[in-house]
Amino acid sequence: MQREPMPADPPAPEAGEPVSIMAGQGDVLDVALHGEIDYTNADLVGDRACHAIERDGPAVVRMDLAGVTFVDSSGIGVLVRVMKAARQAGAQYRVDGTTAPVYGQLQMTGLTDLFPVQEPPATAAASA
């Protein structure tokens, strides 16, 4: 469970914004998602994250799903889309802060075998 050092105070997401992006320390691009990520906002999230990757050329792209309450298949799809963009830019890709339901969905779709996914606390405790 090694994590990149967190910036001291991540900025609070703007109300209703599904995504906030900031450059973290050590060439890490932090992409924090919030609320429900579904077909209504998946394109927006993907566009913003891919644009930031192209712009910053980070070494690591870290998706933070701690604020996510629900993802549908489009939400899963956008994690794949950003992964592709990160790999194309030569960046490592990983997903942190999943809740148990979201982690379950990532397992179901096989994505936990594709890139590092931080297990939710309960699962981590159970497997420890």
Next chain:
Amino acid sequence: MVEAQQAYRKILERIRVAGRDPELDGRRVLDRAAGLLAGRVGCRVAEAHVQLTQLAAEQGRDAHEVAAGVLATLESRAAPTVGGPRAAIDEVLRPLRLNTTGPRGTGPVSEPPGGVPVQLVQQVLDSIPGAVAWLAPTRDDAGTVTDYVMAAVSADAVDIAGRSGTQLVGITLSTAYPATAEGPLWQAYEEVLTTGEPRDVGPITYQGHGEGIPAESQISVRARRLGSGLLVTWVRHDDEARYAERVARTERLGNLGWGEWDLVSGDIYWSDQLYRIYDRDPALGPARNDEYAALTLPEDRPLHTDAAAAFARGEAVDITYRLRLNGEVRHLRTVADAVRDAAGQPLRIYGIVQDVTARETARARLADVERQLREQEETLRAEHRLAADLQHIILPIPKEPIDLPGLRVAVRYLPAEQASRVGGDWFHAAPAPDGGILLAVGDVAGHGLAAATTMAQLRHALAALALTTTGEPAELLTQLNKLMCAGQSAATATAVIARYDPLSRQLTWAQAGHPAPLRASRGVTTPMPRPPGMLLGAVPDAEYGTATTTLELQDILLFYTDGLVEHRDHSLAEGLAPVITTLDAVSKRRPEDQPLAALLAQLPPANPNDDTCVVAVRPVP
């Protein structure tokens, strides 16, 4: 009495002396007037003093000013008409006593005989501003008041019918204001006469009758006993009330002007703001009708015609119309009403004009946006229809269970309820060239036309691959994944593909990130253990595992997409529970008692926000 007369004579003497003194100050004017009055009406000087001060206070005037008026009247007019002061005093003092008689126990005060005291009161009233009348009660033999005569009226007094001053003298209240007869006002008058306690009445509503009289007016009346009669002052509130309302409306609506048109006098008044609204120099005065009509946009003229007709019917007018002023169009709202007489004939028209150009512009912009939204919705609806049509063309759903060799298949497909959310769920159930049966259920991420298109590609590719390349589920998924990754779109999809061999009843299956099919066997339902495999479209070199199981005749397999169990408000496991319960119950029965169509109908309602595709299969002998 004698005392008072003597005092008065003294004062009179002093007045004669002081009257020659141009430097007479206000205080002395008051003293002098009080003395004169006391002498004339037979009260004490102090009382007259108090009277004058009160009178001044009631009128909001300086006591000295009032006193000077009284003095001027008494000296310049009263004295000459009654002959020497002495004679006047003697006559005046007899009948009229100003608040010197006790309020009770003295019995009805006798009517003032002759016109002298009345004349005196009239002289006093002549000198003061405001609407004041001295009413003399008329009584029947039993002493009961039957009516009042206006014995003296101030010059400023104007009554409801527009009569003023001397025109009112001698008129009885019952003829002048029939609506007040025997009413609360008269009751108050009688009480004042009896008790001597002053009374304030109103505001009361006066119902007018007759030409030139407003149908309704608000008045307040103050009555106090004066001698044997009543000194009555009144204020009409309708002017006040209308003004207050106008101000309130001004504040409320903002940016408005008002105008009045007195039909009787022909006077037209415009407020400053009205001139501003019309961009008109106040020096020019209000616009004439023809000037005004020339500004109105021709297409709005019918509005004015309609409004005029409504006004003639007695209705208030509220119209919004356009003017062209200095090359720009202005939207004006006019609210107009009239003061009318009892017959409904307008006496005076007053109107409020508001410049609502900004509001109208905003409204037009809003209408524009709404129209665009409607068009957009129409486009979305069209897209939804197209997606649904496409899905229907690509994916005809059998209404009845279909019988394939060794396998009965039932399909339930529920498109998302909401427009634009029809997605990319699909199924496949068809015999393969090698004698097996190919089954598949899939779900393309996203909704709408793009998802439906991807769904069509996958399904057609599967059918083609099954015929030409391979019947192996894992191999088929590998090919479909390559297809997805090769495309320009970043679409992803999940799927389960199974191949059933009716001879061996063996089921070989693979999955790409998709929920495992449920197997219900003799009342026990479990998800089948999933072989590894990730969703389609992530990485081109993804590998897919294979699982194999043998079905029994009483088994039911349920392939589904996540619309059946996925919901924002509960977990997948929670969504799965009622499905498993249903399958448990159905699979307990003998195969001939478990029609698949009925099973599908019993499944819990799908997530209305998502497509749901369910395929139930059962081996048949």
